[in-house]
Amino acid sequence: MRELIVDLGDRSYPIYIGEGLLKGASSYLLKHGISKKSPLLIITDAQVASIHLQPFEAELQAAGFRTASAVVPNGESSKSLSMLESLVTKALEAGLDRKSAIVALGGGVVGDLAGFVAASYMRGIKFVQVPTTILAHDSSVGGKVAVNHPNAKNIIGAFHQPELVLYDLQTLQTLPPREVKAGLSEVVKHGLIWDERFVDWCEEHADKLLALDPDSLGYALFKGCSVKAEVVSRDERENGLRATLNLGHTIGHALEAVAGYNELLHGEAISIGMIGSAKLGLRYGASDEVYEVTKRVLAKCGLPVRLPEHFDTDVVMEAMMHDKKFMEGTMVFIVPTAIGKVEIKPDVPVQWVREIVDELKREGDQQ
Ligand SMILES: NC(=O)c1ccc[n+]([C@@H]2O[C@H](COP(=O)([O-])OP(=O)(O)OC[C@H]3O[C@@H](n4cnc5c(N)ncnc54)[C@H](O)[C@@H]3O)[C@@H](O)[C@H]2O)c1
Ligand SMILES: [Zn+2]
Incomplete structure (x- = not known):
C-alpha cells in the first residue's frame, strides 16, 4: 500500500x-x-x-x-x-x-x-x-x-x-481497455509537465500498464497523484503553477465539445491536445526530441496522436474561443520546453493554433 x-x-x-x-x-x-x-x-x-x-x-x-x-x-x-x-x-x-x-x-x-x-x-x-x-x-x-x-x-x-x-x-x-488507455493520457501528462524520468518509465512500462499489471499500475498512479498533489499544494486556486496541469486541455476540451462529448474520451482528446502543445513547443524553440518523445509515449499507451479528418478547423477554433482559459482576449497555452518542463505562454497567436489544428489532421502522414 x-x-x-x-x-x-x-x-x-x-x-x-x-x-x-x-x-x-x-x-x-x-x-x-x-x-x-x-x-x-x-x-x-x-x-x-x-x-x-x-x-x-x-x-x-x-x-x-x-x-x-x-x-x-x-x-x-x-x-x-x-x-x-x-x-x-x-x-x-x-x-x-x-x-x-x-x-x-x-x-x-x-x-x-x-x-x-x-x-x-x-x-x-x-x-x-x-x-x-x-x-x-x-x-x-x-x-x-x-x-x-x-x-x-x-x-x-x-x-x-x-x-x-x-x-x-x-x-x-x-475497466474497459479503451478507458485504460484514456486514463494513461493524464498519467503521461503528469510526467510531461514535471518529471522526465517518469516519462521514460511510462514508455518502458506502457505494455505492462495496458495489461493492468498491479505493480506498474500502483507505481504509475502513485507518481501521477504525487505530481498532482505537489502542484495543487503549491497553487490550490490556480493562480499560476496549477494551470500547467491543463497541458493539452485547451485543444482537448474544444475537441470534446465539438464531438458532442461522445466520440472522443477525455483522455483521447487530451492526447491529441498534448501533441498540439508539443507542436507549439517547436515554434517556441523546443527541440524535436520533445515532440518526438511526447508522440512516442502517447502512441505506446495506445492513444490517438492524430485528429480525425472530419473535425472542421473553424468549428474547433470557435469551440476554443469559449474555453474559460481565454482571459482578456488573449490565448493562453501550456507549452512544453523540455521533457518534464512546461511554460505558460499568455500570447499565443491564434493563427498558429489554427495551423496546428490543421496539422494535427495530417499527423503521421510523413511517416
Ligand atoms: N476535477 C478534475 O480535476 C478533473 C481532472 C480530469 C478529468 N476530470 C473529469 O473526469 C471526467 C472523466 O473521467 P473518467 O475518464 O474517469 O470517466 P467516467 O467517470 O465516465 O468513467 C469512464 C467509464 O468507465 C466506467 N467505469 C468506471 N470505473 C470502472 C471500473 N472499475 N470497471 C468498469 N467500468 C468502469 C464508467 O461507468 C464509465 O462508463 C471528465 O468529466 C473530466 O472533465 C476532472
Ligand atoms: Zn484532464
Missing part, C-alpha cells in the same frame, strides 16, 4: 493506493473522521454500481455505517445541473445532515458530480473519493468539482477538497 499527503494546511488529506483497500474501507473512513452517526450517500454510475457497489456498501454497513446509494447513468451527460438537483433530492430523502458525507465511487464523472453535490449541499459537507478509473487519479485529487453547462464543460463548479482518497487497484481490473 502506498500513501501520500496532499499538503493544504488544515485541509490536508491522504491518498491511499493499494490492492483490496475497499475490503477495509470503513476503517479508513473512520480514521478520517467520517461519522457513523449521520447517514452517508454513495454516488456512483450504473456500470460501476453493477460491479463494485454491493460489496462496498455491504462492508460499510457491516461496520455500522448507515448508507444510501444513488446510481446515475454512466457518461459525461450525468454531469448536469438537473442531475445535481435529483441527487440533492436523494440526499434529503436519505436524511443527510451537516455531519454526513458523500462518497464518490467511480471515475471522474462521478467524482466531479458527487463532489459538487458535497460542495453545495447545506453549503458543503464532507466528501470521500473512491476512484475506479485510471483517469480519476487526476480528477480525484485537487478539489476541483463541477458539472457541465450545455455550452461549456466544467463551467459550474467549486473547489471542495475530499477528506481522503481511497484508491483500490483491484477495481481497475474491470
Whole structure:
C-alpha cells in the first residue's frame, strides 16, 4: 500500500493506493473522521454500481455505517445541473445532515458530480473519493468539482477538497481497455509537465500498464497523484503553477465539445491536445526530441496522436474561443520546453493554433 499527503494546511488529506483497500474501507473512513452517526450517500454510475457497489456498501454497513446509494447513468451527460438537483433530492430523502458525507465511487464523472453535490449541499459537507478509473487519479485529487453547462464543460463548479482518497487497484481490473488507455493520457501528462524520468518509465512500462499489471499500475498512479498533489499544494486556486496541469486541455476540451462529448474520451482528446502543445513547443524553440518523445509515449499507451479528418478547423477554433482559459482576449497555452518542463505562454497567436489544428489532421502522414 502506498500513501501520500496532499499538503493544504488544515485541509490536508491522504491518498491511499493499494490492492483490496475497499475490503477495509470503513476503517479508513473512520480514521478520517467520517461519522457513523449521520447517514452517508454513495454516488456512483450504473456500470460501476453493477460491479463494485454491493460489496462496498455491504462492508460499510457491516461496520455500522448507515448508507444510501444513488446510481446515475454512466457518461459525461450525468454531469448536469438537473442531475445535481435529483441527487440533492436523494440526499434529503436519505436524511443527510451537516455531519454526513458523500462518497464518490467511480471515475471522474462521478467524482466531479458527487463532489459538487458535497460542495453545495447545506453549503458543503464532507466528501470521500473512491476512484475506479485510471483517469480519476487526476480528477480525484485537487478539489476541483463541477458539472457541465450545455455550452461549456466544467463551467459550474467549486473547489471542495475530499477528506481522503481511497484508491483500490483491484477495481481497475474491470475497466474497459479503451478507458485504460484514456486514463494513461493524464498519467503521461503528469510526467510531461514535471518529471522526465517518469516519462521514460511510462514508455518502458506502457505494455505492462495496458495489461493492468498491479505493480506498474500502483507505481504509475502513485507518481501521477504525487505530481498532482505537489502542484495543487503549491497553487490550490490556480493562480499560476496549477494551470500547467491543463497541458493539452485547451485543444482537448474544444475537441470534446465539438464531438458532442461522445466520440472522443477525455483522455483521447487530451492526447491529441498534448501533441498540439508539443507542436507549439517547436515554434517556441523546443527541440524535436520533445515532440518526438511526447508522440512516442502517447502512441505506446495506445492513444490517438492524430485528429480525425472530419473535425472542421473553424468549428474547433470557435469551440476554443469559449474555453474559460481565454482571459482578456488573449490565448493562453501550456507549452512544453523540455521533457518534464512546461511554460505558460499568455500570447499565443491564434493563427498558429489554427495551423496546428490543421496539422494535427495530417499527423503521421510523413511517416
Ligand atoms: N476535477 C478534475 O480535476 C478533473 C481532472 C480530469 C478529468 N476530470 C473529469 O473526469 C471526467 C472523466 O473521467 P473518467 O475518464 O474517469 O470517466 P467516467 O467517470 O465516465 O468513467 C469512464 C467509464 O468507465 C466506467 N467505469 C468506471 N470505473 C470502472 C471500473 N472499475 N470497471 C468498469 N467500468 C468502469 C464508467 O461507468 C464509465 O462508463 C471528465 O468529466 C473530466 O472533465 C476532472
Ligand atoms: Zn484532464
